[in-house]
Amino acid sequence: MRRIIVAGNWKMNKTNQEVTDFFTQLKEEIKSLNLNNVSPIIAPPFIYLQNAQQIANDTEIKLSAQDISEHDFGAYTGEVSAPMLKSINVEYSIVGHSERREYHNEIDMQVGIKAQKLIDNGITPIICVGEKENEREMGMTESVILSQLKLIFDEMKAVDPTKIIIAYEPVWAIGTGKTATPHMAQEVHKIIRQWLAKNISNEAANQIPILYGGSVKPDNFEELLSQKDIDGGLIGGASLKIDDYMSLLNTATKISK
Ligand code: PGA
Numbered sequence: 001m002r003r004i005i006v007a008g009n010w011k012m013n014k015t016n017q018e019v020t021d022f023f024t025q026l027k028e029e030i031k032s033l034n035l036n037n038v039s040p041i042i043a044p045p046f047i048y049l050q051n052a053q054q055i056a057n058d059t060e061i062k063l064s065a066q067d068i069s070e071h072d073f074g075a076y077t078g079e080v081s082a083p084m085l086k087s088i089n090v091e092y093s094i095v096g097h098s099e100r101r102e103y104h105n106e107i108d109m110q111v112g113i114k115a116q117k118l119i120d121n122g123i124t125p126i127i128c129v130g131e132k133e134n135e136r137e138m139g140m141t142e143s144v145i146l147s148q149l150k151l152i153f154d155e156m157k158a159v160d161p162t163k164i165i166i167a168y169e170p171v172w173a174i175g176t177g178k179t180a181t182p183h184m185a186q187e188v189h190k191i192i193r194q195w196l197a198k199n200i201s202n203e204a205a206n207q208i209p210i211l212y213g214g215s216v217k218p219d220n221f222e223e224l225l226s227q228k229d230i231d232g233g234l235i236g237g238a239s240l241k242i243d244d245y246m247s248l249l250n251t252a253t254k255i256s257k
Contacts, residue, residue, distance in 0.1 A: 002209050004225065004252045005165065005232030007041040007126060008239025009066060009094060009213070019048040023055040025242050030249070035060050038252045039232075041092055041126075042239065046080050050088055064092035064126065067100055070113045082114075086121040093118050094234070096128040096152065098171045108148050112155025119156070119163055126165045126211070126234065127152060129192075133172035141170075142191055149195050159200050161207035166192060167234040173214025175236060182223045182230070185212045189229035218247035225255045 014022070023042075030040065043064035044052050053063050069079035085093060095118065096111035115125040129148040131141045145168070153159070168188050170180050180188075189210045197205035212224050213234030224230050232252065238244040 001037060002207065002231045003037040003039050004255065005039045005041060005209050005211055006245075006248050006252050007064065007092075007094075007165075007167075007211060007232065007234045008043060008245055009097070009234055009236050010042065010044045010240060011066070011099070011236060012045060013240055014044065014048070016048060016051060019044055019052055020055065022242055023052050023061070026061060026245070027055055027059050029242070029246050030059060030061065033249060033253050035249075035253060038249060040249055043092070043094055049085075049090055053089070062091050064094060065090055066094050066097065068093050068095065068114055068117060070110055070117065072117070082117040082121040082123055085118075085123055090123065092124045092126055092165070094126045094128060094167075096148075098128065098130055098169060098174060102171075108151030109155055111148075112152040115152065115164075116156045119160070122163075124163050124165060126167055128167045128169050128213070128234070130169040130171050130174075130214070136170065136172065141188060145188060145191060146195055149192065150199070153200065159204055161201070161204040164204075165209050165211060167211040167213050168192060169213035169234060171214075175215070177215050179215040179217075179220050179224075180212070182220075182227050185224060186227035186229055189227065193229050216248070218244050218251065221248050221251045222255065225252060 041062045041064050043066045069081045072081050095114040100106045118125040131144040135144045193205045209231035211232045211234045212230050216233040216235045217238050
């Protein structure tokens with residue numbers, strides 16, 4: 001049985017006090033949930049990771065970065081590396097988010113290099129793929145996703161399925177309020193799983209959690225999660241409010257696959 005992941009991507013939001021308040025409240029409220037196989041993960045901006053981690057220390061809440069450098073150390077002003085994250089015990093990092101691709105011109109090859117850097121440091125990458133609106137309109141969704149997967153995984157060595165997460169985030173659904181219908185999302189998740197079976201291993205296809213991201217909200221999460229190949233969410237806007245995030249976690253605990 002694959003675990004259900006409820007990953008909040010906070011992007012560039014919140015002050016330190018707001019982070020403290022959120023985590024303090026989350027730590028308290030989460031006690032009322034029986035998490036079973038549900039994994040709560042939050043990705044705040046880098047500077048808040050340690051503060052958040054200290055508060056979440058003895059709970060099931062895990063921390064994620066939102067990106068990392070392709071390099072380990074050196075003259076790369078403004079960058080943060082996988083070994084640095086490892087040194088503060090961060091367990092996850094998003095890579096290849098569409099906002100990194102769009103505003104920082106990141107390409108699939110870099111995403112693969114970053115994912116491998118994370119794996120080398122014992123950190124689980126949350127690898128994002130997704131098509132743009134015009135690509136979907138042109139019927140290119142499948143070819144775009146498969147090409148992203150190939151170019152990313154080409155940069156990665158032996159894949160341990162227990163140490164990788166994939167997130168399918170259609171770019172046109174991110175922050176727009178337009179969610180892919182559960183059926184549309186399931187179709188792509190199935191394509192990703194089939195690709196993993198064919199190109200990596202059956203074990204990878206069975207074990208790697210594939211998250212859906214793009215305008216996930218408390219009122220659409222249950223239907224998305226009820227799809228066979230959707231194992232959780234990568235959630236932006238709705239993860240910023242404690243009530244919404246708790247509601248997403250609550251929904252996840254009720255669904256078991
Ligand atoms: P959203 O963002 O939930 O606000 O659409 C998702 C994401 O960008 O990961």
